[in-house]
Structure formats: structure tokens, C-alpha cells
Ligand SMILES: Nc1nc2c(ncn2[C@@H]2O[C@H](COP(=O)(O)OP(=O)(O)OP(=O)(O)O)[C@@H](O)[C@H]2O)c(=O)[nH]1
């Protein structure tokens with residue numbers, strides 16, 4: 001398991017001092033009235049936005065249900081909205097994830113798929129890595145016959161700044177097991193996520 005542990009050695013005061021520095025770097029005065037509480041707010045909001053470092057998303061998948069009445073088709077949860085942050089610019093990445101798997105003998109509570117997405121999203125990420133991490137977590141913990149993850153997201157670092165192309169979206173996918181290797185299952189997964 002390669003989860004980055006959260007570094008609790010940084011005190012809130014240190015985080016707030018760093019925000020003050022960035023306010024100055026942006027060109028404003030951290031001592032003006034409207035900005036006095038901002039460093040503390042930003043430090044608190046970072047804890048919320050980067051909650052993903054606090055837990056191992058794989059743990060969400062450990063509770064499973066085996067009584068599925070012989071159900072043996074794809075399970076697909078579509079349009080899981082998420083907000084992440086690109087690790088190059090620390091700017092928001094906003095998008096949706098579609099997550100599916102073909103069960104072997106057990107299924108997981110569907111909310112847990114969304115929790116896994118959120119757990120990996122609330123970190124500094126690149127989309128390719130996040131896509132692969134979600135698929136690998138499901139494969140390794142749930143041991144299904146196959147897994148598919150498709151993510152479509154808008155990267156503020158290229159829609160609001162830099163190359164500035166509003167509306168551009170990046171699509172990534174990670175297909176494993178029969179979702180990758182069996183043409184019919186693959187086709188069905190991609191049709192269900194469209
Ligand atoms: N592959 C991939 N690239 C990303 C992702 N998020 C941001 N990037 C890209 O990361 C790259 C970082 O490139 P650099 O040239 O080091 O950064 P930069 O000078 O700010 O580049 P520009 O964004 O082009 O202004 C940019 O091309 C971003 O578009 C992602 O999730 N996956």
C-alpha cells in the first residue's frame with residue numbers, strides 16, 4: 001500500500017504563515033482587514049480539500065455482500081462528481097468518474113465506489129494516476145472479474161490560465177480483467193458509461 005501519510009508535523013501556524021506569503025506574492029497585503037482571517041480559513045479548507053490523505057480508500061471496499069441472487073452482470077455507477085487538484089499547479093480539477101466492475105461472488109455497497117473516487121480525488125493528483133488508483137483498489141480488494149474506470153474532467157490549469165482553452169476536457173480510462181480483455185464486456189461497459 002503506497003498511501004502518502006499526512007504530515008502532522010506542520011503546525012496550523014506554519015500553514016497560515018505560508019498562506020500569508022502567497023497573499024504577498026499575489027500582490028496583496030495580508031494585514032488589511034479583509035484578509036486577516038484568510039490564512040486560517042485557507043489552512044482549514046486545505047484540511048477539507050485534501051482529506052484524502054487521512055484515510056486509505058481501499059478500506060471502504062472491505063465490507064461486501066454475497067447474497068446477490070445470482071447477479072453476475074456489470075455494476076456501473078455513473079457520473080460521480082468530484083473535485084481534485086492537479087499536482088502541477090494545485091488548481092482544481094472538476095469532473096465525473098464512471099466506475100464499474102463485473103462481480104465474482106460478491107458486491108460492494110454502491111456508495112463505497114463514490115467514496116473511493118472521493119478518497120483519491122481529495123489529494124494532489126494527475127488524472128491518469130487517479131484513474132489507475134481507483135481501478136487498482138477495486139481490483140485488489142474486491143477481486144472482481146473485471147474493472148472499468150472512466151474519468152472526464154476539466155483542468156483549471158488549462159481552462160483558466162496557461163493555454164486558456166475553456167471547456168476542454170480530458171478523458172482517461174483504466175480497464176482491467178474481462179472489462180479489458182473480453183470485447184463484449186468492454187463494449188457493454190463503454191456503452192453504459194456513455
Ligand atoms: N497528463 C496530465 N497532465 C496534466 C494534468 N493536470 C495538469 N497537467 C499538465 O501538466 C503540465 C505541466 O507542464 P509545465 O510545462 O511543467 O507547466 P506550465 O509551465 O505551467 O505549463 P502550461 O500549463 O502549459 O502553462 C501542463 O501541460 C498541464 O496541462 C493531468 O492530470 N495529467
Ligand SMILES: [Zn+2]
Pocket residue numbers: 086087088089090091155157158
Ligand atoms: Zn495543472
